[in-house]
Amino acid sequence: MLGAYLPGDRTVDLRGVPDPAPGFGQVVLEMRASTICGSDLRAIYREHLGEGPEAYQGVIGGHEPSGQVVETGSGVTRLRVGDRVVVYHISGCGQCDECRRGYQISCASPARAAYGWQRDGGHADFLLAEERDLLCLPEELTFLDGACVACGFGTAYEALCRIEVSGRDRLLVTGLGPVGLAAGMLAKSMGASTVVGTDPSPDRRRLALEMGAVDSAVAGSDEELGNLLGDGAETSVDCSGSGAGQLTALRHTRRWGRAALVGEGGTLSVDVSEVIIHRQLTISGSWVSSTWRMAELLDRLARWRLHPERVVTHRFALTDADAAYEVADTGIGGKIGIVWPDAPRGRTR
Numbered sequence: 001m002l003g004a005y006l007p008g009d010r011t012v013d014l015r016g017v018p019d020p021a022p023g024f025g026q027v028v029l030e031m032r033a034s035t036i037c038g039s040d041l042r043a044i045y046r047e048h049l050g051e052g053p054e055a056y057q058g059v060i061g062g063h064e065p066s067g068q069v070v071e072t073g074s075g076v077t078r079l080r081v082g083d084r085v086v087v088y089h090i091s092g093c094g095q096c097d098e099c100r101r102g103y104q105i106s107c108a109s110p111a112r113a114a115y116g117w118q119r120d121g122g123h124a125d126f127l128l129a130e131e132r133d134l135l136c137l138p139e140e141l142t143f144l145d146g147a148c149v150a151c152g153f154g155t156a157y158e159a160l161c162r163i164e165v166s167g168r169d170r171l172l173v174t175g176l177g178p179v180g181l182a183a184g185m186l187a188k189s190m191g192a193s194t195v196v197g198t199d200p201s202p203d204r205r206r207l208a209l210e211m212g213a214v215d216s217a218v219a220g221s222d223e224e225l226g227n228l229l230g231d232g233a234e235t236s237v238d239c240s241g242s243g244a245g246q247l248t249a250l251r252h253t254r255r256w257g258r259a260a261l262v263g264e265g266g267t268l269s270v271d272v273s274e275v276i277i278h279r280q281l282t283i284s285g286s287w288v289s290s291t292w293r294m295a296e297l298l299d300r301l302a303r304w305r306l307h308p309e310r311v312v313t314h315r316f317a318l319t320d321a322d323a324a325y326e327v328a329d330t331g332i333g334g335k336i337g338i339v340w341p342d343a344p345r346g347r348t349r
C-alpha cells in the first residue's frame with residue numbers, strides 16, 4: 001500500500017509499504033477519508049516541533065481517519081468486516097483515570113500513542129487500529145463527515161458542551177479556521193441564537209459567512225464587537241490559538257458568561273481583575289474530546305442532518321498528498337481532505 005510520511009521542511013514522502021495485519025483486539029481499515037489538521041502543519045509538516053504527546057515519531061501521518069473494516073484480529077468482538085468507523089485518534093493505556101473517563105487524549109502513560117504522531121495514521125490505503133479506539137459512523141453520515149469529527153468537530157463540540165451553549169446564548173467565535181467553522185455550525189444546531197465570528201483574514205470571514213457557520217464575521221475590533229454584541233456574548237470560544245484572539249474572546253464575553261479556549265498555542269496576557277474576576281467569568285480549557293462525547297456527537301449530527309464535510313473546500317487523492325499539504329499550508333481554504341473512492345479496493349498483501 002501507499003503511505004504518506006511527513007519528514008518536515010514542508011515535504012511529503014509517499015512510500016510503498018506492506019499492508020498491515022491485525023493482531024489481538026485490532027482491525028484493519030480500508031481508508032476512505034483522512035483530513036489535514038492545523039496541528040499537523042504547526043508541529044509536523046513545517047518542522048518537527050512537538051514534544052511529549054505532540055512528538056512526531058516518523059510514522060505515516062494523518063490523525064483524522066475514517067474508513068471501513070476489512071479485516072478483524074482475534075479477540076475482536078464488537079466490530080465486523082464492512083462496519084464504517086471513525087478513529088478516536090489517541091490510543092491510551094486504557095487503565096489510568098483519564099482513559100477510564102474516556103479522555104485518552106490526556107493519558108500520561110508511556111503506552112499512549114496518537115495515530116499519525118506515534119503510530120501509523122490515516123494517510124495510507126489501510127490503517128491498523130485498536131477496536132476500542134473506533135466509533136461507529138451512522139449511515140446518514142459520509143466518511144468525510146467522519147474524518148471531520150475525528151478531531152476538529154469533536155474538539156469544537158466538547159468545548160461547546162463544557163460551556164453549555166444553548167438557546168439562551170449567543171456565541172462569539174475567535175478564529176475562523178476549520179475548528180472555528182465547526183464551532184459556529186454546531187452552536188447553531190445546539191440552539192445558539194446568534195453566532196459572531198472574528199478573524200483577521202477577509203478570505204476566512206467570507207468563507208465562514210458563505211458556509212453559514214456564522215451570522216456575522218468581523219476582523220475583531222472592540223468597536224465592531226461592541227456594535228454586534230453590546231456588553232458581550234453569553235458564551236465564547238477561542239479557536240485562534242493566538243494571544244490576541246484569546247483576549248478578544250474573554251473581553252467580549254459578557255458578565256457571568258462562559259468562555260472556552262481550544263485553539264492550541266499563544267500566550268495570553270490579561271488584566272485578571274478587570275477582565276475575569278470583576279466580570280465573574282467562567283473559563284474552560286478544553287483539549288480535543290473524549291470517546292463518549294465523540295460518539296454522542298456522531299449520533300446528534302445524524303439527527304440534526306448536519307454534515308461536517310461542509311467545511312471541506314479541497315479534496316485530493318493520496319497520490320497528491322503533497323499538493324493537499326501545500327494548499328492546507330496557505331491557510332486560505334477551509335478543511336483539506338485526502339479521500340478515496342467509495343468502492344472497496346481489496347487487499348494487496
Ligand SMILES: [Zn+2]
Pocket residue numbers: 037038039040063064151152
Ligand atoms: Zn487534529
Ligand SMILES: [Zn+2]
Pocket residue numbers: 092093094095096097098099104107108109
Ligand atoms: Zn491511560
